[in-house]
Amino acid sequence: xxxxxxxxxxxxxxxxxxxxxxxxxxxxxxxxxxxxxxxxxxxxxxxxxxxxxxxxxxxxxxxxxxxxxxxxxxxxxxxxxxxxxxxxxxxxxxxxxxxxxxxxxxxxxxxxxxxxxxxxxxxxxxxxxxxxxxxxxxxxxxxxxxxxxxxxxxxxxxxxxxxxxxxxxxxxxxxxxxxxxxxxxxxxxxxxxxxxx
Numbered sequence: 001x002x003x004x005x006x007x008x009x010x011x012x013x014x015x016x017x018x019x020x021x022x023x024x025x026x027x028x029x030x031x032x033x034x035x036x037x038x039x040x041x042x043x044x045x046x047x048x049x050x051x052x053x054x055x056x057x058x059x060x061x062x063x064x065x066x067x068x069x070x071x072x073x074x075x076x077x078x079x080x081x082x083x084x085x086x087x088x089x090x091x092x093x094x095x096x097x098x099x100x101x102x103x104x105x106x107x108x109x110x111x112x113x114x115x116x117x118x119x120x121x122x123x124x125x126x127x128x129x130x131x132x133x134x135x136x137x138x139x140x141x142x143x144x145x146x147x148x149x150x151x152x153x154x155x156x157x158x159x160x161x162x163x164x165x166x167x168x169x170x171x172x173x174x175x176x177x178x179x180x181x182x183x184x185x186x187x188x189x190x191x192x193x194x195x196x197x
Contacts, residue, residue: 047077150169
């Protein structure tokens with residue numbers, strides 16, 4: 001058999017199991033590599049009086065997050081960033097912009113709903129009992145009170161929170177339940193700790 005015939009058979013032979021495994025591994029790792037590269041990208045965000053929907057689209061494109069926007073979400077926004085930020089910081093900045101304009105981002109499965117804050121606090125907001133929320137993220141926190149009545153705590157806090165915030169006492173477990181931005185809840189927890197001594 002000639003050398004050319006052997007070479008032709010090798011070219012036309014099906015892929016070996018090792019070659020198939022290498023191909024599958026390479027294909028599976030491609031999305032991971034692209035996601036890692038995307039998260040390592042940095043952005044400079046400078047917007048002057050643009051429609052908030054443009055900002056939402058920019059955040060979606062650069063973070064990979066999917067948004068459903070309530071039709072009541074309307075505003076002109078200006079954002080000036082002095083340096084580059086990564087996708088995580090971009091999302092934190094976005095949450096702050098929503099806060100300034102009275103809107104909230106509420107996770108709902110694989111999407112995030114952008115809603116007026118008053119509507120957002122009535123939605124399924126992530127619940128924490130260990131103060132693990134951060135920044136302008138809208139969360140619900142369950143805070144146990146040990147030495148005084150949770151109802152007294154709620155009465156003391158009510159003047160300190162804006163109207164859309166949900167604040168209630170659960171008598172049987174003597175807990176305070178708050179739905180608000182994580183940073184605001186952190187401040188309220190400090191007050192509760194002082195009252196509960």
